[in-house]
Amino acid sequence: MELSILLxxxxxxxxxxIGRQLGLGHRTVQRRMRNLMIRWRVTGRVALGARAQELGLLAEDAPSGVPAGRPPPEGRPGGASGVSG
Structure with missing residues (x-):
């Protein structure tokens, strides 16, 4: 879910x-984004997006937010980055 929010x-x-797109409340989206910021030790939405790109979760040249690479393998939510899709 966090990957969808990031995209x-x-x-x-x-x-x-984002909440409307995913069928979530905006407070749920805010909470999940805040949890990612805490986990990745960043402050703000821009830093969160930059960190996601550093981790290879977002394609740098894809304005539509197409993920880079594959989603994490089943059974390992979030893979090494700690993000679930």
């Missing part, structure tokens, strides 16, 4: 719009 954030959507 929509990368597209420029706000918390409310």
């Amino acid at each position: 929509l954030l990368f597209q420029g959507l706000g918390e409310a719009a």
Whole structure:
């Protein structure tokens, strides 16, 4: 779910719009983003997106927010990055 949030954030959507896209409340989206920021030790949405790119979770040249690489293997939520899809 966090990967979906990151992809929509990368597209420029706000918390409310991301929530509508994913069928979540905007507070749930805010909480998940805050948890990622804590886990990755970043402050702010821009830093969160930059960290996701550093981890190879977002394609740098894909304005649509297409993920780079494959999703994490089953049974290992989030893989090494700690993000679940």
